[in-house]
Every structure is written in structure tokens, then in C-alpha cells.
Amino acid sequence: MYKFYYKHVKIDVMENNFDTIVAIATPLALGAIGIIRISGDKSFLIAQKMFSKKIKPKRINYGHILDKNKKIIDEVIVLPFSSPHSYTGEDVVEIQSHGSPVILNEIMELVLEYGARPAQKGEFTKRAFLNHRIDLTQAEAVIDIIEAKNTKSASFALNNLEGVLKDKIKSIRISLFELYSRVIASVDFPEDVAEVDNKEVVSICSDNIQIIENILEASKNHNFIKDGISSALIGVPNIGKSSLFNALLNYERAIVTPIEGTTRDTIKETINIGGYSLNIIDTAGIRDKNKADTVEKIGIENSINAIEHSQIILFLVENSLDEIDKTLLDKAKNKKIIFVQTKADINTKICDRAIKVSAINGFGLDELKGVLLSSIKELVGEETDYTTNKRHQNCLKRAKEYLYSVLNTIQNEGFADFVAMDIKNAILALDEISGEVLTDSVLDNIFENFCIGK
Ligand SMILES: Nc1nc2c(ncn2[C@@H]2O[C@H](COP(=O)(O)OP(=O)(O)OP(=O)(O)O)[C@@H](O)[C@H]2O)c(=O)[nH]1
Ligand SMILES: [Mg+2]
Structure with missing residues (x-):
């Protein structure tokens, strides 16, 4: 039990005597390769008990994993890393088997039977930190990656x-x-x-x-940069918000019909623009509330909320910017605004300050994405080469x-x-x-967000 650390020296704690832990480090799904990771004093011993040949240190060891009756479980590669030259700083063995959940579970169970215990979330990285391999910002970087x-x-x-x-x-x-x-x-x-x-x-x-x-x-x-920038599509019913939303996503995510008020709920999806995440929000068309039914009224409220929670607002118009509701423009006054004229394939009207696009034939989409990227860059400002x-x-x-x-x-x-x-x-x-000074609860809090096997 660790209580308190100061300059990596534990105060009121037990000896630094970690038991041996094991986890399946790759997703439990079908794949070419699956990895089981063992860390701790007994990891070499355990791996040797189940491997068909003598494990040579610092070598890629090819052979078979055998169960207790010497029956072959799988053909594998065993990678031994001696302390301190390993991810955790302890003796570590990685077993690369075929990526079958059945086989991975069988090998895992065998490792447990030979004396390891299942690793908790982030426990390998936690050990790397406690063994001074990395500091806490580096441990957090692992989960961020x-x-x-x-x-x-x-x-x-x-x-x-x-x-x-x-x-x-x-x-x-x-x-x-x-x-x-x-x-x-x-x-x-x-x-x-x-x-x-x-x-x-x-x-x-x-x-x-x-x-x-x-x-x-x-x-x-x-x-x-981490969570993405949000951008709401705003405009009257039938202007083509959902169609543009689908065109930007490149698949039919939202329902499109010629019926006014098709979109009731806001829908959010993320696209990648120039390496940045842009969260695009399709909204319900905003029109006179008196004409809308109860469900649509809620949708309209949600659209107004979407403006408030977005950094970039795409106002969609058909002919002129006068179509945009003044109160909505006012709500967006501190945001980055982009005007978009829709249905360019059938719409011949000229609207100077808007980007002309067609969701049907893709006209103007590249220009729109370019403007979105410049707006994102302006919002992000000068980039640092680190993150907090x-x-x-x-x-x-x-x-x-x-x-x-x-x-x-x-x-x-x-x-x-x-x-x-x-x-x-x-x-x-x-x-x-x-992490030179921190309490147990801070440490637990950080590593709780990790996945098993990391
Ligand atoms: N020709 C043409 N038709 C379009 C274009 N974009 C949308 N439409 C049509 O316009 C109608 C309404 O499109 P939607 O994308 O559902 O419009 P919306 O703004 O999401 O409508 P609501 O959800 O009701 O607010 C549909 O019939 C679309 O096929 C376009 O670029 N060109
Ligand atoms: Mg819609």
C-alpha cells in the first residue's frame, strides 16, 4: 500500500516489492496478432514453465505455449525484457500469439495458474512511474496517445x-x-x-x-485540439443542412427529405480537417415557433443551444444573408461565422459574402473545408509543441x-x-x-482512466 511520495521516495509505505501481473495488451477481437504482457519478478519463471524451449534473454524466442498436460495451445513468439530495460522497469515478458480471443484467454489463464495476478487498469504504466522510468506527465501522455x-x-x-x-x-x-x-x-x-x-x-x-x-x-x-472544435449548421427548414452535414461526413448519417422539419434532434459527428477534429452539429431548421409542433419546438431550442456551444457557426442561406434571423445572428456575434449558399447545382442567385456549395454534386465543398481549416487555425492560435x-x-x-x-x-x-x-x-x-509529490488518491485517479494491459 503506497501512502505518499516525496521526490519518488515513499513515505509510510511497504517495501517496493511488486507481485507479478499479467494482462492481454491487445483488444480482445479477431486479429493477426495478440499480445500478453507479464511484468514482475516471476515473469521469466512463469513464461519458461509454459514455453516449449529454453527462453534466451535479449532474443526473439520462437516456439509453442504448452498447457499443463504439454498440449500445444499456440505457436508464439516470446520477447523477454530484463529489468531495468523494460517498459515497467521490471522483468517483463511479452508473448505474441495469434490474435484469437480464445487462445489469448487460454494463455492468460495459464499465466494466472502459474502465479501471476490480473493487472489493473494502467498498472504497467503505474509501475513504470513508480520505478522512476517516467514521470507523471509522461505516464499521462501514454493514455493521451x-x-x-x-x-x-x-x-x-x-x-x-x-x-x-x-x-x-x-x-x-x-x-x-x-x-x-x-x-x-x-x-x-x-x-x-x-x-x-x-x-x-x-x-x-x-x-x-x-x-x-x-x-x-x-x-x-x-x-x-484534444476535444475538437464545434461547428453548428444553422438555417431555416429545407435549406439543406442535413444534406451538407452528410456531404461533409461523406456518408448518409442524417435523414434528408423534402419535408420541412425533417431534423428534430441535433446530431453531432466528428470529421478530420487538416489534422484537427471538427465536431459538426446538424440542427433542426429554425422557423417561426408558432408554426412548429411540440417536438420541433424542442428541436429549435436545441439549435439555439448548439449556437451557444459552438465556436464556428455555418449560417445556410438560399438567396441572401437577409434570410438569417437577426436574433440568431446576435447569439452568434462572438463566434466565427461562415455564410454558406446552398443548392449551387440549381441555384443561380448571387450572394457575395457566402460560399456557394452543392451537397448533390460536391461543388464548393473543398472551398468550404479550406475556410473551416483557416477558422480552426485562428481559434487554436499559436500552437505549442506540448499539451496540458x-x-x-x-x-x-x-x-x-x-x-x-x-x-x-x-x-x-x-x-x-x-x-x-x-x-x-x-x-x-x-x-x-x-508526480514528485502526490497522494495515493491522485495516483489512483490518473491510472483509473487507463485501459487494462497498458
Ligand atoms: N438540388 C439540390 N437539392 C438539395 C441540396 N441540398 C439539399 N437539397 C434538397 O433539399 C431538401 C431538404 O434537404 P435537407 O438536407 O433535409 O434540409 P434541412 O435543412 O436539413 O431541413 P430540415 O431538417 O427540415 O430543417 C431535400 O429534398 C434535399 O434533397 C443541394 O445541394 N442541391
Ligand atoms: Mg435536416
Whole structure:
């Protein structure tokens, strides 16, 4: 049972004596290859008991997995990784079998019978962290890579795994730690160590506040990149919203009919534009509420909500921008607006400020996607090469508040002890990001989001 960590040293915990764990690391579905991963002191021993030949270290071992009666379960490849040169830092064996759920389960059961226990979610990565192979930002990057919905998120998460965020936080920490050491030395040994000039303290803290604020500012974009940007299709009934929605998705997702009020509920789907996720929302046509029935009225309310929750609004018109309801335009005034003129294949009217498209023959779709991409890029702003999650952002906000408190103390001519205490607290908040200080519950919370076998 781990209670508390400080600089990776466990306090009030049992010996670092992990048992041996096993999991099927690939999805339990039909596939060419399936992988079973074993980690812990007994992993080599267990693998040897079930393998047809002597397992050679640092080699790709080809052979068979045999059950307790020496009957062949499957033809496999066994990859042994000796501690500390493995994913978890412990002895690890990966068994590559055929990707059959039946075989994978049979091998898994055999490993359990020979003394391993089933791994919990994220337990392999948790061990990599506890064995100091990676810090917490890198462990979180693993799940971000697995869950990435677009190439951008995947590449930023990969950078985190390589340590980009870790190094960024480390450089703030180094500067604050150096300052803290000098301030605390002057407090503890006033006769021997000169006081640190307040101007210098203010300058170092202000610089670091600025760096933290820049990271927090960029984090808004991280959320956009990770979860996607939302875009609602808005317009009167029958204007062609669902048809355009289907054309952008490239399949018939929404029902299209010549009957006004066909779409009742909002439908959301995600497409990939230039490596970004765009969540497109098809909405109910908005018309005079008095003409609509109860179901349609609810649909209209949902459409208004869709405007409020989207960053890009596509207003669809047939002939002119005057068709757009003024109150809806008003609701979208802080959003990116794109005007689209529909049914270009049969519509000859000219509407200057709108992009002409046809959902029937695809005319204008590339132009529309180009404009969508520029709008996404404007919203995302300057990209960073790393990403942050809510937990990191929370710690950064706390570190920033402590540094502001330092500035406040100095402005009010407070004691140097208080200055030292606040700098120390800022450092501790930063250490939570890397996982050098954290509690069991934070750790459990992070790894609960993982899948089994990772
Ligand atoms: N010729 C032509 N017809 C289109 C085009 N887009 C839509 N339509 C037709 O217009 C009618 C209405 O299309 P929908 O896509 O259902 O319109 P909507 O805006 O979703 O309508 P509601 O869901 O009722 O609000 C259908 O008969 C479509 O076939 C287009 O680009 N060209
Ligand atoms: Mg529709």
C-alpha cells in the first residue's frame, strides 16, 4: 500500500516489492496478432514453465505455449525484457500469439495458474512511474496517445512522452528552487548570508508568473485540439443542412427529405480537417415557433443551444444573408461565422459574402473545408509543441497564486519567511505535475482512466 511520495521516495509505505501481473495488451477481437504482457519478478519463471524451449534473454524466442498436460495451445513468439530495460522497469515478458480471443484467454489463464495476478487498469504504466522510468506527465501522455482523436493530439502527446512538458516545468522549478535556497539561507543564517534584493525576487517571480500564464493561455488551445472544435449548421427548414452535414461526413448519417422539419434532434459527428477534429452539429431548421409542433419546438431550442456551444457557426442561406434571423445572428456575434449558399447545382442567385456549395454534386465543398481549416487555425492560435490537461493546469494555477502572494508580501514589506514559504509552496505545486509529490488518491485517479494491459 503506497501512502505518499516525496521526490519518488515513499513515505509510510511497504517495501517496493511488486507481485507479478499479467494482462492481454491487445483488444480482445479477431486479429493477426495478440499480445500478453507479464511484468514482475516471476515473469521469466512463469513464461519458461509454459514455453516449449529454453527462453534466451535479449532474443526473439520462437516456439509453442504448452498447457499443463504439454498440449500445444499456440505457436508464439516470446520477447523477454530484463529489468531495468523494460517498459515497467521490471522483468517483463511479452508473448505474441495469434490474435484469437480464445487462445489469448487460454494463455492468460495459464499465466494466472502459474502465479501471476490480473493487472489493473494502467498498472504497467503505474509501475513504470513508480520505478522512476517516467514521470507523471509522461505516464499521462501514454493514455493521451492511446485516446488521441486526431493526429495533432497524438503528436503533442508523443512530445509529452518525450519529456517536452516535463522539461518546461523543470526549468521553472530550477529557477524558483535557486531563489528559494538563497532566500531561506538568508533567513536561517542572517549573519552569514546577505539578504536577497527584493527587486531580484520580484523580477524572478514575475518572469515565472509570465511563463506560467503563457502555458495556461496555450492550454485553452490544448483543450480545442484534444476535444475538437464545434461547428453548428444553422438555417431555416429545407435549406439543406442535413444534406451538407452528410456531404461533409461523406456518408448518409442524417435523414434528408423534402419535408420541412425533417431534423428534430441535433446530431453531432466528428470529421478530420487538416489534422484537427471538427465536431459538426446538424440542427433542426429554425422557423417561426408558432408554426412548429411540440417536438420541433424542442428541436429549435436545441439549435439555439448548439449556437451557444459552438465556436464556428455555418449560417445556410438560399438567396441572401437577409434570410438569417437577426436574433440568431446576435447569439452568434462572438463566434466565427461562415455564410454558406446552398443548392449551387440549381441555384443561380448571387450572394457575395457566402460560399456557394452543392451537397448533390460536391461543388464548393473543398472551398468550404479550406475556410473551416483557416477558422480552426485562428481559434487554436499559436500552437505549442506540448499539451496540458486539467490536472496540470490546476497545479500551474496554484503555483502562480503562490508567486503572486510573494509579490504581495514584498509590496507590503512583509517578512522574508513568508516569501520563502510561498516560493516553496509554488515549487511543491509544480512538483505535483511531475508526480514528485502526490497522494495515493491522485495516483489512483490518473491510472483509473487507463485501459487494462497498458
Ligand atoms: N438540388 C439540390 N437539392 C438539395 C441540396 N441540398 C439539399 N437539397 C434538397 O433539399 C431538401 C431538404 O434537404 P435537407 O438536407 O433535409 O434540409 P434541412 O435543412 O436539413 O431541413 P430540415 O431538417 O427540415 O430543417 C431535400 O429534398 C434535399 O434533397 C443541394 O445541394 N442541391
Ligand atoms: Mg435536416
